[in-house]
Amino acid sequence: MNQRTPTLLYIDDDGALARLVDRGLTRRGYRVVHAASGEEGLDRIRRACAESNIDGIIDVVALDQYMPGLDGLETLEQIMAIPGSPPVVFVTASQDSSIAVTALKAGAADYLVKDVTGDFIPLLHVAAEGALRQSELQRAREEAEAEIHASRDRYAALAAEREMLLREVNHRVGNSLQIIASLLHLQASSAAQDEVKAALTNAMGRVAAVAQVHRRLYTSQDLKSVVLNQYLDSLLEDLRRSAEGNRMSRLTLKAEPIEIDPDRAVAVGIIVNELVMNAVKYAYPDRAGPIHVELHADGEDVLLSITDNGVGDNVKADPRSTGMGQRIVAAMASKLDAVVERDPAHSGTRIVLKFARMPVAPNRTSTAAAS
Missing domain, CATH: 3.40.50.2300 (Response regulator)
Known part of the structure; x- marks a missing residue:
């Protein structure tokens, strides 16, 4: 040319x-x-x-x-x-x-x-x-x-659109899960058999643990992390409104504002739900009693404990128990790569979990890899 x-x-x-x-x-x-x-x-x-x-x-x-x-x-x-x-x-x-x-x-x-x-x-x-x-x-x-x-503007526009879509997805998922939790609550309230009521209440708590994370993401400026103290406070309030709520009048929370990613926050919430419901069912079989949830930082790790002053090791095995709660706790602990221990010095029951604030590196041996 x-x-x-x-x-x-x-x-x-x-x-x-x-x-x-x-x-x-x-x-x-x-x-x-x-x-x-x-x-x-x-x-x-x-x-x-x-x-x-x-x-x-x-x-x-x-x-x-x-x-x-x-x-x-x-x-x-x-x-x-x-x-x-x-x-x-x-x-x-x-x-x-x-x-x-x-x-x-x-x-x-x-x-x-x-x-x-x-x-x-x-x-x-x-x-x-x-x-x-x-x-x-x-x-x-x-x-x-x-x-x-122009590329920066396009990227900013795409990032804003992506964030808006993520918020909308979290909003819709959170609403849908909240509806399911509400339906389970209604069924649990109207159930005649205690074992059915307990099963539905447990299921409601598990759904609520996931729904709360999506609700937090929808209302937060940060879509990549969840503040655990706020999340657990809302989660425990949901439990107090559940069918077993009259037995959680002495349920307390002491937690630091620790941020973790949403997937791991779900695992923490489900573990808290299972262990609190377990304490309600077995630590105080005929009455309400104190249940304390504590969460604080320990260097690069996080310590989570659920404590009751109930019957402890004197609890009798429930022949109707399926062990589902224990399997769920084990699965979620594996997801967190957490160490789970029972405090033998405590007169009631105190379960302590220790896990890294940040996810473990992919090349690190983890119990989650086997799950």
Whole structure:
């Protein structure tokens, strides 16, 4: 593909010198357009910048300093104010270096001293080539910066849309799970058999543990973490409103504001639900009693304990028990890569879990890998 011939606009009131420039630069691959005054040159540049016709484009300007009417510096100032104006090489017969400094500060791409015989034309060709390269680099830089800004805007828009969709999903999932928990609560309240009531209440607590996480994510500014003290407080309030709520009047929580990811928060909530319900069922079989849930940081780890002052090891095995609660606790502890211990020094029952605040590395041996 043939490259387009670049056009140089030569603004100078000296017609004879303009013809020398035309002949000299034409031999060097340029098309030269002459303007005899600053006003005429500005008019040509404005029309060239406004037209979409590629043949009317002015690629570079050579601007003389001394002209009647607008002089070179005044013309340069107005050229720089035209959007999309071409680069300007400032040309003068003066040896005064201060003119060069003023022209360059005003926006000229280059500066050279002319003579009346045209010996400066090779230098003008070099300056025009440099100005064109500089202009192309500047244009490429501006286009790259514009693309970067556009990419950032697109990314920000996609991130905002993704966050909105995640919030909407969490909102819908949380609502659906809350409806299921409410239905289980109604069924448990109307159940005639104690074992059915207990099973439905346990199921309701498990569903509520998951629903609370989604509710937290929907109302939080951070979709990547859940604050455990707030989450557990809401979860225990759900348990107090359950069918077994009259036996949880002395259920307390003491927790620090520890943040973990939503998946692991669900595991913590389900463990708390199972162990609290287990204490309600077995530690105080005929009455309400104190049940304490505590959660605090221990360096990089988290300690979770559920404590009661009930019958402890004196509890009799329930022949109706399926062991489902224990299996659920074991599965969730495995998900947390947690160590689960029973405190033998406590007169009632105290279960302590210790797990890392952050998920374990994938290459670390974990009991979760076997589940």
